[in-house]
Amino acid sequence: MFTIKGKTGDWEVVVGLETHIEVLSKSKIFSGASADYNPTVTPNTQVSFVDAAMPGMLPVLNEYCVDQAIKFGLAINAEIAHKSRFARKQYFYPDLPQGYQITQATSEPAVVNHGWIEIMDDDGNPKKILIERAHLEQDAAKNKHDMHPTKSFVDLNRSGVMLLEIVTALDIKNPENNSYITSPDEAERYLRQIREIARALGVSKANMEEGSMRADVNVSVRPVGEKTFRTRTETKNMISFKFIKNHIENEARRQIEIYENGGTVSQDTLRYHQDDGTSSVMRSKEDALDYRYFPDPDLLPLIITDEQIERIRKTMPELPTATRARYIEKFGLSEYDAARLTETVDISHWFDLAVGDKTERAKGIANWMISELFAHPENYDITNEKSGVVDGMRIITPTDLAELVDMVSASEINGKQAKDIFIKMLDGETGTPRAIADKFGMKQITDTGAIEKIIDEVIANNPSQVEQYKSGKVGLLGFFVGNVMKASGGKANPGVVNEILKKKLG
Ligand code: MN
Secondary structure, eight states: OOEEEOSSSEEEEEEEEEEEEEOOOSBOSSSSSBOOOOTTSOTTSSOOTTTTTOTTOOOOOOHHHHHHHHHHHHHTTOEEOSEEOOEEEEOOOTTOTTSEEEEOOTTSOOSEEEEEEEEEOTTSOEEEEEEEEEEEEEOOOEEEOSSSSSOOEEEGGGTTOEEEEEEEOOOTTOTTOOOSBOSHHHHHHHHHHHHHHHHHHTSOOOOTTTTSEEEEEEEEEEETTOOSOOOOEEEEEEOOHHHHHHHHHHHHHHHHHHHHTTOOOOOOEEEEOTTTSOEEEEEOGGGOOOOOOEEOTTSOOEEOOHHHHHHHHTTOOOOHHHHHHHHHHHHOOOHHHHHHHTSSHHHHHHHHHHHTTOGGGHHHHHHHHHHTGGGOGGGSOTTSOOOSEETTEEOOOHHHHHHHHHHHHTTSSOHHHHHHHHHHHHTTOOSOHHHHHHHTTOOOBOOHHHHHHHHHHHHHHOHHHHHHHHTTOGGGHHHHHHHHHHHTTTOBOHHHHHHHHHHHHO
């Protein structure tokens, strides 16, 4: 368990995350305008009257967006509400033309409730993180302050794009239920897991750098063994794993110091300063905003039928946790290898393509990917869109790697030759591994007669080593194997070499 040592003892850290992911849909959640607001799009060109909040315009719910929320809810083992409502969360800001955000009130059930995902805790054990809810809401527009020395601009293209806000739960009634995030690393693993689920489902790109995933981070501390939760602070809109981890640790230390000096932590909203990792109070509880939520009279309650849920359940792809289990059970991979190969959906897809329907290939492919290919990201295209030579780099495809592994298992080439072929590919050699092997005359010698001849020579040339081996220094076998392999130009089948050597040396 992650704890922080204070003057008075060890402290536990309690983290709550409210994660916003931007949902991929053709049009916005309540209007027909395009939801693809990428930076190359001219500002204010994808704005309907609804998004600009023209008087009298009525929002119309996009069913596709609701489906995405249901999909995500099923993936996090949650309950889908058969009835939930939209509410107006009211505040003023120039990027919010309506003067309120259409969201789902925190005091009512959201479309998705009571879910959980599994992450690895800091001791390497699986841990359930409870999720209280995931609700639908609108994104705001974007203020632009860097276009003119004295003026600010607003780009409404993002106004009304759908967000899904995913909120972790603290089991308040059951504080010993350790099913919440308790360290900076767990926070990162949780967010990465959310990202992978969203990507596997095609619900969101969930890319922090691009802003399609951002998190509000709540932090509190308590002495190890204390049963109740203490006051938390909240830091909004954090957009990097690094900053989030750094902030959790710094904020926990700040709170511990306050308590140990006899003070109390106040429930503040903080602003994080990324240059030095400190934070300052943006607003305190006394002037906390009162959003005056009320049901949006322009929208009917959101009714979801069992048929709709079942229709979506049928379209669910395999999720990363299930993929990992499949790799371990079906392919016999280690936990570590399975975890590396499911870090992203693209990686596991690449791996699955290379394995194809040949289960026996899986371990070989896994080894090559983890120990060689991952070290050369420029030489393979994880999305499988590229092949051939791109920017002077030879792209190694799943088919290439499958062929290489097959050649080794069929004893056409040995491991050393496979490595040489791989290096030749990295160096830009085109053609399939088999074509490269042919071109450079890399064929394994499996003919026992030929190997025996080489072995006899090596034995004859090293009488003192033979003597030592026979007197019990069996570790010298490696010396003989090495010399035979060398004499064969690296072409001998190491298995055959081993076998004959052992026989001849007695
Ligand atoms: Mn929100």
